[in-house]
Amino acid sequence: MSEKEGILFEKRDNLVKYILSLGNIAVAFSGGVDSSFLLKVSHDVLGDRAIAINVDSELVSESERNAAEQFCTDYGIPFYRLTIDALSVDEIRKNSVDRCYFCKRAVFKQILKKAAACGITNVADGSNVDDKNDYRPGMRALSELKVISPLRECGLKKNEIRMLAKQMNLPVWNLPSAACLASRIMYGEELTAKKLAHIDKAEAFLKSLGFTQCRVRVHENLARIEIATEQMETAFLEREKIIAELKRLGFTYITLDLQGYRTGSMNEIMES
Numbered sequence: 001m002s003e004k005e006g007i008l009f010e011k012r013d014n015l016v017k018y019i020l021s022l023g024n025i026a027v028a029f030s031g032g033v034d035s036s037f038l039l040k041v042s043h044d045v046l047g048d049r050a051i052a053i054n055v056d057s058e059l060v061s062e063s064e065r066n067a068a069e070q071f072c073t074d075y076g077i078p079f080y081r082l083t084i085d086a087l088s089v090d091e092i093r094k095n096s097v098d099r100c101y102f103c104k105r106a107v108f109k110q111i112l113k114k115a116a117a118c119g120i121t122n123v124a125d126g127s128n129v130d131d132k133n134d135y136r137p138g139m140r141a142l143s144e145l146k147v148i149s150p151l152r153e154c155g156l157k158k159n160e161i162r163m164l165a166k167q168m169n170l171p172v173w174n175l176p177s178a179a180c181l182a183s184r185i186m187y188g189e190e191l192t193a194k195k196l197a198h199i200d201k202a203e204a205f206l207k208s209l210g211f212t213q214c215r216v217r218v219h220e221n222l223a224r225i226e227i228a229t230e231q232m233e234t235a236f237l238e239r240e241k242i243i244a245e246l247k248r249l250g251f252t253y254i255t256l257d258l259q260g261y262r263t264g265s266m267n268e269i270m271e272s
Contacts (some may be wrong), residue, residue: 008160015154015230016045022122024049026115028108028147029079030060031068034158035126036172037165038151042124043077051078051118053111057086058193059103059180061200071172080118087191097137104138104182108145123179124148130158176213177263185218198249205245209238213261221252229260 019025019042027039029052042050054068065081072079084107087093091102108123115123125142128151142149151161165173181196182195195218202216202223211231217224223246227235235256246254 001207008163011154011156011160012164013039015041015150015156018048018150018154019045022046022148023151024120025122025124026051026053026111026118026120028066028071028111028123029054030126031064031071031172031177032126032178033165033172033175034128036071036175037125037161037168038126039072039077039171040075040168043075047052048078049120050176051080051115051120052083053114053123054079055084056081056110057084057105057107058191058196059086059182059183060179061203064178064202067172078118080114082114084110087193092182093191095144095182095185095187095189095191098199099182099187100136100138101141103182104141105145108141108147112145112147122148124150127152128156128158158229179263184216186220189220198251202246202249202251206242209241210234215261216246217257218251221250221254223251223253224255224257226257226259226261232256232258232260 024046025042027035027050029035029039031054035131039052041052052068052072054065056065068079069079071077086103086106089102089106092099107202108125112123115121123145125147127136127139127142127149131139131152139228156164162173181199182191183193184199185195199216199218203214206214206225206227207218211234213228217226223244225235225242243254
């Protein structure tokens with residue numbers, strides 16, 4: 001065993017011990033790599049004292065909601081879904097730079113209530129060490145509500161989580177990173193259910209064309225498409241299809257971002 005593998009397995013063992021010490025856990029479950037790995041390890045350790053709580057709101061894509069439920073069905077993990085009207089919260093709908101803080105606070109208050117009703121005293125999210133490197137005001141809300149982050153506590157990075165998930169044969173181990181649909185709309189532009197639905201449909205369409213990692217960022221009536229740089233040529237080959245579909249969804253201008261896909265690109269305006 002290499003030194004790198006030894007460190008990785010030590011982190012995994014520390015995670016198991018940490019979860020075991022909790023006695024029960026409710027994982028705020030999106031269906032992404034991080035929360036899926038945390039949930040599966042938790043259920044392996046604690047059985048049905050580990051549950052998944054999934055949120056259904058205008059900010060979450062339909063495909064993610066479906067995938068999250070299917071994961072729990074496949075592994076026999078208790079699954080609960082909360083329907084939340086996120087846009088009824090003024091601070092979320094107005095889409096300020098602190099939107100994530102207000103969103104996390106509103107959502108996790110409901111998750112905490114549901115967990116308590118199920119007899120669960122520990123609520124966890126799937127954030128990892130690498131999440132400290134991006135602008136994430138939602139972390140403050142989690143701290144205020146005493147939501148725990150076992151992956152971060154045990155020093156696990158994104159690539160390490162993927163490696164461990166692969167070793168466990170979890171089908172999500174190489175799933176592209178996801179984020180809430182609101183992250184596609186420039187700060188200050190009001191969020192509406194219609195805009196979010198159009199973004200969801202536009203990204204689903206791009207994925208149907210084979211784009212593995214993509215975002216449709218919205219600046220009023222302009223759609224700025226981010227894809228992996230190695231797939232740029234494919235975008236030009238599929239140009240007419242992309243234009244037709246996004247026009248149908250109501251976008252006036254359709255652009256391809258030559259910098260390619262990157263996380264948190266809407267935060268770049270705060271760095272300039």
